Amino acid sequence: MTTGNTLDVLSTAPISLDTDHSRLILQNIDEPFILANHQLEIVYYNRAAKEIIARLMHLEVSLGMSLLQISPENRRQKVAALYRQVLAGERHSTEIRLLEEDGAEVFFHNNIIPAYDGDRIIGLIVASLNITEKKKAQAVLKESEERLQFALEAANQGVWDWNLATNEVIYSSSYKKLYGFSEDDLKNDVSEWITRIHPDDQRKMKDMVVEHLQSDDPVYDSQYRIRGKDGRYRWVMAKGRLLNKGEDGRYLRMIGTHTDITETIERETALKRSNERFDCVMKATHEVLWEWDIATNEVTRSMDSLKKLYGVKDDSHIRQFDSWLQYIHPEDREMVERTLRGVLQAPHQHTFEMEYRFKRSNGSYAHIYDRGILLRDENDKPFRVIGSAEDISERKRLEKELLQKSLEYHRLIHLATVETQEKERAEIGKELHDNVNQVLTTTKLYLDLALVNSERKEELIRKSLQNINSVIQEIRHLSRSLMDPSIDDLGLVDSINDLVENIHLTRKLTVTHNADPAIDFLLDANQKLGVFRIIQESMNNILRHAGATEVKINLSVSDGRVHLLIQDNGVGFDPITTKKGAGLKNIQNRIYLINGTLQLRSSHQNGCSMILQFPINEQPHKIQ
Secondary structure, eight states, rough: OOOOHHHHHHSSSTTTTOHHHHHHHHOOOOOEEEOTTTTBBBBEHHHOOOOOOOOHHOOOOTTTOBBBSSSSSGHHHHHHHHHHHTTTOOOEEEEEEEEEETSSSSEEEEEEEEEEEEEEEEEEEEEEEHHHHHHHHHHHHHHHHHHHHHHOOOTTTEEEEEETTTEEEOOOHHHHHHTTOOOOSSSSSSHHTTTTTTTHHHHHHHHHHHHHHHSSOOEEEEEEEEEETTTOOOEEEEEEEEEEEEESSEEEEEEEEEEOOHHHHHHHHHHHHHHHHHHHHHHHHHHHEEEEETTEEEEEOOGHHHHHHHSOOOGGSBHHHHHHTTBBOOOHHHHHHHHHHHHOOOOOOOOEEEEEEEOOTTSSHHHHEEEEEEETTTSEEEEEEEEEEEEOHHHHHHHHHHHHHHHHHHEEEEEEHHHHHHHHHHEEEEEEEIIIIIHHHHHHHHHHGGGOSSHHHHHHHHHHHHHHHHHHHHHHHHHHSSSSSSSHOOHHHHHHHHHHHHHHTSSSEEEEEEEEEHHHSSSSSHHHHHHHHHHHHHHHHHHIIIOSSEEEEEEEEEEEEEEEEEEEEEEOOOOTTTOOOOOHHHHHHHHTTTEEEEEEEEEESSSEEEEEEESSSOOOOOOO
């Protein structure tokens, strides 16, 4: 029973619906049905209405409930006006869209008509019809029409229209021209297509068509060879769409286009053969050939060597240049980008070479030596880069071993030199402190006696005290810079405190510092001395060159390593271009001797941060 017929019968029935037949009919139809009186109070609803409103609108329908409650709150005023028109004798219809729990759309067509008792309107009837499938069919038809229109307007394409019931095929003029036929050369029959398919492709195409006709997918897409009037086979790309289902659910029509892709296939075949030849060469040379299409930003590589070089079986995740770049080691990525950008922008540069680290699928890094050549078009615009890459990880490992041995040898030499220097400084400092200072102090006492000389008494005393105090301060300063700062007695933390207090006396810098007390118990004498000398040298550099007013020092321990941060608010410098002075070289030598690493972060007018790290458990030889 259709909704329209149900309304025709019930629009003249009494609103009380007392008859068993009426109730039986309404309860068994699949369309939602609701009766309401003049006050828009629901006086009857069927099973379908209750179930659908509960499922899609999350409302529980009940007798006496206002019909307006079923409508969205923001539309109730408009819906109420529509209901009043119906109660005045008009008929209306609306469409609504609801959502299932999974987000699927459901469409209903609502018929809203007066409910008559004889000639008297005693209420209104709302009956709905699910038109979801109709909506879907309309959308499919619209998409089909748009695709057909596109096919008809396309240039250099052949259009065909196949009646699946009669096997009649209408070939367009462009289709016949595509294969060199005149208007009268082809019959309107499917055999004209089947008999011209290449023998090697016929079985595949027949199976594909049968399978497609039995599937639910209306879109058809394939590539195969077909013979033209001149007897030559052409590669075509066939696209089609199934249309118009019959009563048995089968499609009645199929329409589509043919596009000649012979040149494209021939170019792809030639490129494939060329790549195969290059792959053979690359296998012999243990290199990977690659080609970067700048327009598409896609990189093509020889597949057989991918695992050997990059540690991957499939390069789909690194086929795009930007994706490949993300697997370059962060410390090398900027250099790689700068190198490639430079060769692309330089009008007379056509080749490049570089080394970088690439992250394999297992997380390890391979050292890659890469070189390439840039191809430019007639306008000197780069359009392609061709190159080869080689895994040099083993060579790098051997070089690193050789470098480590060389560095260890030089480290021992530096260590012996520094030990000698420290010993000499200590002896000189002791001599100056114990002897020269005592002599000058005694001299000062002697000069005090000049007070008895009344003639030049004041002048002698004033000059003597001034000169002697100056000498004493100079000698003390010299002694402090040459001698071990009594770290064994005071400890590293207290020695740093003492250094900071002396700097504050100059009133040139404000130093805030924080040191972990555990430092004194974790480091040996050599490490303590190294840290102190680094801080001391840094303070001297800041006072002389930085133009800073504030310095922060932080010394901490975490994860078995010591972390030292020295930060100032001075004029800053470029760590790359600025020439290293003696002070910075001394700091780097100290860091090297305690197996540490150094990071410098600075720029013009933004101060400088020096970050030092070294392991606690790797303790160098003790400086005597």
